[in-house]
Amino acid sequence: MTQSADVLAGVDDVPWEGMRHAYGAATNVPQALRELLDTDRAVREGALEVMYGSVHHQGDVYECTVAVVPFLLRIVADRRRPGRATLVELLASIGNAGYAGALTDLESRANQAVSAAYPMWLELLSDHVPAVRTATCTAVLACRDRATELPTALRNRFAGEGDARTRAAIVDAVAELAKRAGDGAAPGSWLAEVYTGDPDPGVRMTALAQATALTAHGGPPVTVEESLALLTGLGTAPRSRMDLGARVLDLSTSLGDQVGARIDLLTALLRSPDRRYRSSTFMSAHFLVTGWRGDFTELVTLIGEQVTRGPATTRARALDPLERMDVQAAPAADALVGALERSERMVAESAMHKHTPWVVEFRFGTGIGGGLRALAGTEDPRALPMLAWALEVEELPRDVGRYLGRFGDQAADLVPLIIRRWRELPVDDIRRIDLLGALRQIGPAAAAATPELLAAPLSRAGISALGAFGPAARDAQERLRDIVATGHRVDAVLAATACWRVSGDDAAARAVFARFRDDEYAHTDLPPLLAEVGAPMADLAPYLHDLLRQDDPWVQGPAAHALWSVTGDVAATMPVLEHLWRTHPLSRRMAATAWAEMGPAATRIRPLLRAELQQARRHTAIQHGGSSINVVRADEELLTLCRTILDAIR
Numbered sequence: 001m002t003q004s005a006d007v008l009a010g011v012d013d014v015p016w017e018g019m020r021h022a023y024g025a026a027t028n029v030p031q032a033l034r035e036l037l038d039t040d041r042a043v044r045e046g047a048l049e050v051m052y053g054s055v056h057h058q059g060d061v062y063e064c065t066v067a068v069v070p071f072l073l074r075i076v077a078d079r080r081r082p083g084r085a086t087l088v089e090l091l092a093s094i095g096n097a098g099y100a101g102a103l104t105d106l107e108s109r110a111n112q113a114v115s116a117a118y119p120m121w122l123e124l125l126s127d128h129v130p131a132v133r134t135a136t137c138t139a140v141l142a143c144r145d146r147a148t149e150l151p152t153a154l155r156n157r158f159a160g161e162g163d164a165r166t167r168a169a170i171v172d173a174v175a176e177l178a179k180r181a182g183d184g185a186a187p188g189s190w191l192a193e194v195y196t197g198d199p200d201p202g203v204r205m206t207a208l209a210q211a212t213a214l215t216a217h218g219g220p221p222v223t224v225e226e227s228l229a230l231l232t233g234l235g236t237a238p239r240s241r242m243d244l245g246a247r248v249l250d251l252s253t254s255l256g257d258q259v260g261a262r263i264d265l266l267t268a269l270l271r272s273p274d275r276r277y278r279s280s281t282f283m284s285a286h287f288l289v290t291g292w293r294g295d296f297t298e299l300v301t302l303i304g305e306q307v308t309r310g311p312a313t314t315r316a317r318a319l320d321p322l323e324r325m326d327v328q329a330a331p332a333a334d335a336l337v338g339a340l341e342r343s344e345r346m347v348a349e350s351a352m353h354k355h356t357p358w359v360v361e362f363r364f365g366t367g368i369g370g371g372l373r374a375l376a377g378t379e380d381p382r383a384l385p386m387l388a389w390a391l392e393v394e395e396l397p398r399d400v401g402r403y404l405g406r407f408g409d410q411a412a413d414l415v416p417l418i419i420r421r422w423r424e425l426p427v428d429d430i431r432r433i434d435l436l437g438a439l440r441q442i443g444p445a446a447a448a449a450t451p452e453l454l455a456a457p458l459s460r461a462g463i464s465a466l467g468a469f470g471p472a473a474r475d476a477q478e479r480l481r482d483i484v485a486t487g488h489r490v491d492a493v494l495a496a497t498a499c500w501r502v503s504g505d506d507a508a509a510r511a512v513f514a515r516f517r518d519d520e521y522a523h524t525d526l527p528p529l530l531a532e533v534g535a536p537m538a539d540l541a542p543y544l545h546d547l548l549r550q551d552d553p554w555v556q557g558p559a560a561h562a563l564w565s566v567t568g569d570v571a572a573t574m575p576v577l578e579h580l581w582r583t584h585p586l587s588r589r590m591a592a593t594a595w596a597e598m599g600p601a602a603t604r605i606r607p608l609l610r611a612e613l614q615q616a617r618r619h620t621a622i623q624h625g626g627s628s629i630n631v632v633r634a635d636e637e638l639l640t641l642c643r644t645i646l647d648a649i650r
Contacts (some may be wrong), residue, residue, distance in 0.1 A: 003123045005379075007037070007071065007074035007075050007078060008030075008033055008034060008037070008071055008074075010076065011030050011033055011071060011601065012030060013036075014030075014067050014181065015065065016030060016067075017036045017328065017363065019062065019063045019064040019067065020062060020063070020064070021054040021057065021058065021064050021065075022053070022054050022055075022057030022062075022143075023053075023054050023057075026054075026055070026062070026063075026067075028050065028054075029050075029055060029067075029068060030066055031052060032047040032050040032055070032534055032607050033047070033068065033071050033072075034047075035047035036048070036051075036065050036072075036075060036083070036087065037075065037081065039082065041082070041083070041163030043318050044082070044086075045605075046485075047087055048083075048087075048090070051068070051090055052090070056090065056093060056094055056097075057488035059093065059097055060097075060644045061072055061094065061097050061098070061104070061106040061107050061110045062106065063106065063444055063590040063599065065094060065106070065108045065110055066106060066110050066113060069091065069094060069110060069113040069114060070113065072087050072090065072495075073089055073091065073113075073114075073120065073344065073512075075087055075115050075118070076088055076091065076124070076132075077117075077120055079127065079128065080381070084129065084132050085129060085131035085132045085134070085135050086135075087288070088124065088136055088139050089135045089138070089139075091114055091139050092114075092135060092136075092138040092141070092143075092516075093141035094110050094114060094143065095110060095111050095113075095114030095139060095141075095142025095474055096111075096138070096141055096142050097110060097111070097473065098111075099111075099141075099142075101598070105529075111142055112382070114139065114142045114143075114144070115142050115145065117142040118140075118143045118146055121139055121140045121143065122138055122153060124136040124139075125137070125140070125153070125157045127139050130163040130165065130166055131465060133161070133163065133166045133169075134163070134165050134166045134169045136520050137154070137166065137169035137172065137173040138169065138172075138173065139169050140154075140173065141173060141176060141177070143478065147177055147180065147181065147401055150173075150177055151174050151177050151178070151187065152172050153172075153188060154170050154173055154177075155174060157170060157455075158170045158171075158174075158194075159514045163415050164200040164202055164203050167198065167200065167203045167510070168200075168202060168203045168206040169356060171191065171194060171206050171207045171210055172206065172210065174187050174190070174191070174210075175187060175210035175211075175213065175214060178214055178217060178219070178297050179213070179217055182217055182218070183217065183218060184214030184216075184217035184218045184219030185218050185219060185220070185595075187214060187219065188211050188214040188218075188219025188220045189219075189220055191207045191208075191211035191214065191219075192207075192211055192220060192222075194207035195207035195208040195211060195230060195490075196358070201233070202247075202625045203403040204230060205230065205231075205247045205250065205251070206223065206228060206250070207249075208226070208230050208251060208254075209250045209253075209254040210254065212227070212251060212254040212255055213254040213255075213256065213459055215258075216256060216258075216422065222450065224261065224264045224265050224268060227251055227265055228265070228268055228269070229267070231244070231247070231248065231251070231277065231280075232277070238396055244276060244280040245279070245281075245282070245283050245284075246275075246283075247280075248265075248266075248269065248280045248281060248283075248284050249283050249287065251265065252265060252266065252284040252287070252288060253284075253287065257292070257616035257617065259288070259292050259293070259294040260294070260618055262284075262292075263288070263294065263295075263296065263298070263299050263572055266284055266285055266288070266299055267298055267299055267302055267631075268279045268306075270299070270302040270303065270306070271302065275310045275311070275314055277617050278306055278310070278314070279306070279314050279317055279318075282303070282306075282317055282318060282320065282321045282326065283304075283321070284319070284538075285299060285300075285303055285321050285325075285339055285648035286321035286324050288327070289321070289324075289325045289328050290324055290325065290618070290621075290631065290632050291617060291618055291619060291621040292616055292617055292621070293615065293616060293617070293635070293639070294616075296325075296328055296331075297331045298331075300322070300325065300328065300329055300330075300332050301323060301331040301332060301335075302334035302474065303318055303332060304318075304322065304329075304331065304332025304333075304334070305335060306318035306335065306340055307319060307322070307332070307335045307336060307339045308339055312353060312354045312355075313353055315356070316352070316353040316354075316356075319356070319370040319371050319374055320370065321378060322336070323370055323373050323374040323376040324632075325374075325377075325632060326378075326632040327378060327379065327632060327633050327636055328636070329374055329377060329378050330375070330378040330380070332378075333378050333380045333382070335374060336356075336371055336374055336375040336378075336380075337375065337380070337382050338413060339356040339371055340356050340358060340371050340372060340375065342356075343355045343356040343357055343358070343371070343619075344357055344365075344622065345357060345358045345359065346358065346359040346361060346362075346393065347360060347361065348361045349361060349362045352369065352370075356369065356370075356371035357369040357371070357372075357373075358371075358372050358386050358389060358390055359390050359393055359397050361395075365395060365397075365398055366393060366395045366396070366397045367389060367397050367398050367399055367534070368387075368397050368399050368400055368403055372386055372387070372390070372403070373399075373403060376403040376406050376407075376567055377403075377406070377408060379406055381407070381410060382417070383403070383407075383416075384404075384407060384410065384411060385409075387400060387403055387404050387414075388414055388417070390562045391404070391414065391417055391421060392417070392598065396421055396425070398430070398431055398434075399429075399434060400434070401418070401431065401433075401434030401435040401436075401437055401438040401539035402437065402438070404418070404438040405434075405438040405440070405441035405442070406441070407436050408441050408442060408443065409442055409443055409444075409445045411438065411442055412442055412446065415439065415442060415445065415446045415449060416448070417451075418435050418438055418439060419439075419449050419452050421435060422435040422449075422452070423452060425454065427489075432459075433459065434460075434463045436453075436459070436461035436464075436465045437461055437464075437465075439465045439468075440461070440464050440465040440467075440468040441468070442468075443468050443469065443470070444467060444468075444469055444470050444472050446465070446468075447469040447470075447472030447473055449465070450466065450469060450472070450473045450475055450476055451475070453465060453466060454475065454476055454479055456506045456636070458483065460491060460494055463480070463483065463491065463494040463495050463498055464494055464498070466480065466498050466502065467497050467499075467500075467501045467502065468501070469502070470501050471502060471503070472503060472585050473498075473502050474502055474503065476498070476502060477499060479504055480495040480496075480498050480499045480502070480508070481499065481508060481554040483493075483495035484496050484499065484508045484511050489515075489516050489521065489522055489525060490525065491517060492512050492515065492516070493512055493516075493522070493526065493529055495508065495512075495533060496508040496509045496512040496529055497509075497528075498509070498528050500529075500532060501532075502534050503587070504594060506533050506537065509529055509530070509533050509537065510537075512526070512529065513526060513529075513530070513540060513543075517543060523547055523550070523552075523555045523559075524554055524558060526543075527544065527547065527555075527558035527559045527561065528558050528561075528562070529564035530562040530565070530566055531558070531561050531562035531565040531566070532545065532562075532565075533565075533566075534565045534566055535541070535565075535566060535567075535568075536566075537566045538566045538567050540566065541563060541566060541567050541569070543568070544559045544560075544562050544563040545563070545572070547559035548560060548563070548572070548576055553580050553583070553587055553624075555582045555586075556576055556580060557576075557577070557580050557584075557587045557590045557591065558590065559576075560576040560577050560580075560591075560594065561573070561577075561590060561591075561593065561594040562644070564594050564597065564598065565594075565597070568601075569603050570598065570602075573594070574602075574604065574605070577591040577594055577595070577605075578591075578605060578608065581605075581608055582608075582613065585619045586619070586620065588612070588619050588638055589616070589634060589637060589638050591639065592609075592642060592645065593639035593641065595641075595645050596641055596644055596645050596648070599645075599648045599649070600648065600649055602645060602648075603649050605645075606646065606649055608647055609642040609645055612638070612639075612642050613639065613642055613643070618631070618632070618635035619635055619638055620632075620635050
């Protein structure tokens with residue numbers, strides 16, 4: 001049943017049929033607006049999905065997005081209507097769209113439409129529904145032309161606000177305005193009063209995190225001692241729904257690029273005699289080490305100690321950040337080895353949190369335990385005997401090959417065992433791919449596997465392994481040439497690469513190029529092949545020049561590297577690589593690889609490399625947080641490349 005729809009007067013006069021949203025014509029928008037008025041919550045939620053899923057899809061603003069704002073404002077202004085808080089959140093998102101950069105015309109019009117309701121927003125800060133008041137704290141940020149008076153209005157409201165969530169939202173809004181203005185002095189002092197005096201621990205923690213963030217904008221300093229005192233107080237306060245680990249993460253993240261201060265905070269907590277504080281650091285340490293650069297030796301060592309002390313659950317939880325830290329977990333290697341050596345080697349999934357097993361028996365197979373995964377990530381050779389034992393387990397762990405591959409030719413003694421286990425698995429078993437990957441990473445020392453691989457259907461992983469064996473796999477040439485001539489594009493390119501590595505003959509590369517040069521999907525496949533062959537493919541430079549003109553960084557990057565490899569043309573490739581370095585951070589390793597090959601010819605990029613080495617954040621870090629899992633290694637490789645290039649230039 002729908003209430004009176006006076007708030008939608010004129011909705012049918014809007015030319016919706018001439019507007020579009022993310023999924024086509026906006027003709028369904030009037031009905032969605034009507035359903036937002038329905039007394040049935042399920043109907044309203046369905047209409048809200050239309051708004052977020054189409055009209056304001058992923059934060060985008062369309063003509064129809066601007067057109068719905070007046071109707072949404074009318075609904076929100078009617079205090080009798082249910083579900084207004086969710087609509088205030090929607091208006092807040094629309095009004096603040098694009099706030100971090102230059103606004104498009106549509107974003108600007110949407111912002112003006114939302115901010116024109118400034119008097120209503122001030123009234124809603126005192127609405128009878130707490131959730132509406134909370135959401136309004138974000139909506140009012142769209143009123144950019146009121147930025148000088150808003151902090152006072154918000155702080156005045158804070159004094160009489162009884163709802164803790166709303167007070168926390170006011171704190172966030174005041175801090176956001178200060179960041180936009182670049183002036184954290186006065187707001188920072190006010191926040192200090194809040195984090196020392198508010199009765200709610202969650203509000204105090206929010207204020208502390210924001211005050212810490214404002215130190216980068218001229219706000220008064222917040223000491224580690226103050227932070228620890230508040231966190232300690234949270235631990236002894238009456239039980240609340242607040243998660244201590246999440247609060248530590250908020251506080252650590254608020255310090256941003258102040259890596260030293262973040263390390264000081266977390267190491268102080270890790271030294272606490274109270275295990276609650278020690279275990280509260282694990283998530284924050286993971287985000288810090290995977291997202292930022294620094295000397296984490298002490299921090300990682302202290303986390304490693306948690307693997308060997310305290311309750312079993314704490315020991316098990318400490319393994320997760322160490323695994324995610326990858327090579328940076330090396331300072332904890334001794335602790336990991338000790339825990340692994342004292343543990344049962346194989347346990348059921350139900351008991352894995354009570355031990356540090358080498359192998360875990362899951363419901364649908366076995367896998368390497370977290371402690372051994374973390375140790376293997378550090379490439380500590382003490383992990384090899386443990387992985388060798390796992391390789392002998394009757395039900396082969398699904399990921400043992402992946403971790404063996406980390407050790408390269410250090411695992412050469414295990415090649416016969418790897419081959420035997422690979423042979424025993426069914427042809428379609430995915431574990432065969434990981435074992436072939438291990439052979440590929442072991443390289444020429446695994447060439448004894450060539451006859452076995454040739455006796456079976458050759459998968460892409462098998463082709464890559466043969467190429468890694470190099471000249472020792474010469475018996476594979478005929479099979480590889482057959483794939484070059486008749487195989488799928490990806491298989492053929494892999495086979496041509498393998499042929500080059502095995503025989504040094506560029507005929508296979510030319511054959512693949514002739515087959516797929518006009519295939520647009522080969523634009524990312526062919527350049528790496530040409531780059532590997534190098535100068536013998538110089539006559540194909542025009543093809544690479546054409547690829548450089550495409551507006552796709554994943555095509556331009558490999559093409560630039562290949563053009564340098566086949567022609568040595570610095571003038572044509574350097575500007576492309578420099579542009580990609582600045583605009584697409586994830587392409588930096590590829591660019592650095594090319595510059596490392598150029599040596600002194602890459603002198604002009606010295607400032608870029610020096611600037612990279614001074615960056616606090618990893619180039620792989622996602623916005624506002626840490627990196628995705630298993631990318632620490634990629635960033636450390638980039639740093640090594642930068643130093644290598646600078647040494648070569650000198």
